Amino acid sequence: MPTTTWARLADWYDAKQGDDGDLWHRTLIDPAFLSVVGDVRGLRVLDLACGNGYLSRRFARAGAAVVGVDASAPIIERAKAREAKDPLGIRYLAADATQRLPLASRTFDLVASNMALMDMEDAEGAIQEVARVLKPRGRFIASLCHPCFDQGPSSTWVMERFFRTTKVWRKIARYRQPFADEMPWGIEDRTVMTVGYHRPLSWYARVLRDAGFLIRSLEEPEPTKEFIEGSPQGPYVTEIPLHLVIEAVKTAASRPTTRSGGRPGRPTAVRGRGAPKA
Numbered sequence: 001m002p003t004t005t006w007a008r009l010a011d012w013y014d015a016k017q018g019d020d021g022d023l024w025h026r027t028l029i030d031p032a033f034l035s036v037v038g039d040v041r042g043l044r045v046l047d048l049a050c051g052n053g054y055l056s057r058r059f060a061r062a063g064a065a066v067v068g069v070d071a072s073a074p075i076i077e078r079a080k081a082r083e084a085k086d087p088l089g090i091r092y093l094a095a096d097a098t099q100r101l102p103l104a105s106r107t108f109d110l111v112a113s114n115m116a117l118m119d120m121e122d123a124e125g126a127i128q129e130v131a132r133v134l135k136p137r138g139r140f141i142a143s144l145c146h147p148c149f150d151q152g153p154s155s156t157w158v159m160e161r162f163f164r165t166t167k168v169w170r171k172i173a174r175y176r177q178p179f180a181d182e183m184p185w186g187i188e189d190r191t192v193m194t195v196g197y198h199r200p201l202s203w204y205a206r207v208l209r210d211a212g213f214l215i216r217s218l219e220e221p222e223p224t225k226e227f228i229e230g231s232p233q234g235p236y237v238t239e240i241p242l243h244l245v246i247e248a249v250k251t252a253a254s255r256p257t258t259r260s261g262g263r264p265g266r267p268t269a270v271r272g273r274g275a276p277k278a
């Protein structure tokens with residue numbers, strides 16, 4: 001089962017997210033993410049790793065001036081097609097967030113990145129680039145797989161009979177060191193792999209600090225009733241969060257040049273299915 005790239009998943013991902021996001025985004029991750037984002041009216045917003053742009057469109061409808069960037073040219077084509085059909089004034093760019101972006105320094109009030117940092121090999125480079133394009137006091141809000149509980153195939157639910165009840169545990173195999181692994185996605189009757197990069201929580205705190213950010217809030221999205229009823233994992237996610245939302249504010253004294261986080265290395269062999277997203 002070969003590892004694939006996001007570019008090859010563009011059609012599937014565009015259909016999956018549609019205009020409002022799939023069940024996991026719409027009813028689990030986005031409510032917490034959007035509540036941290038708050039009112040975007042009048043703000044300049046960069047949607048980093050925007051996918052098909054469903055959140056870019058939401059920000060634009062709420063009154064923001066939006067730029068959407070994604071490394072996958074085919075997914076940016078899907079985002080542009082949605083924009084052409086129903087124009088909201090969003091500018092989309094196919095660009096790698098871990099390299100210097102074709103965007104001026106200190107221009108954005110908010111960089112929002114939904115479920116993408118753990119897909120980037122050089123997330124530290126991306127965070128430094130976010131610091132460059134943000135205005136002083138600008139905010140960076142990122143949702144990601146929870147480093148403590150969702151590491152793809154290195155984490156799983158375990159069910160255990162305990163007298164008359166069944167206990168559900170979340171089990172992880174490793175945590176402290178960054179590592180890369182293949183992430184399974186159920187696409188129709190196939191399982192397709194992308195590469196994901198685990199880093200411990202302290203890695204994010206250090207890299208954000210060194211790029212000139214102060215962490216303002218951490219949220220662990222709680223499932224809505226619709227998610228609990230709609231996903232077999234709903235009741236388990238009620239107890240153990242699989243996602244994290246980080247809100248960080250760029251301080252005046254950013255020093256975006258040092259590298260301190262450590263790199264995750266190459267993917268290792270898959271040892272079993274993780275928690276494929278419904």
Ligand SMILES: C[S@@+](CC[C@H](N)C(=O)[O-])C[C@H]1O[C@@H](n2cnc3c(N)ncnc32)[C@H](O)[C@@H]1O
Binds near residue numbers: 052072096
């Ligand atoms: C799980 S998808 C999330 C997309 C979108 N934010 C959403 O919530 O639907 C991850 C996205 O990150 C993009 N991506 C991965 N590495 C990237 C990079 N280095 N620079 C920009 N985008 C990247 C992929 O192309 C993909 O569209």
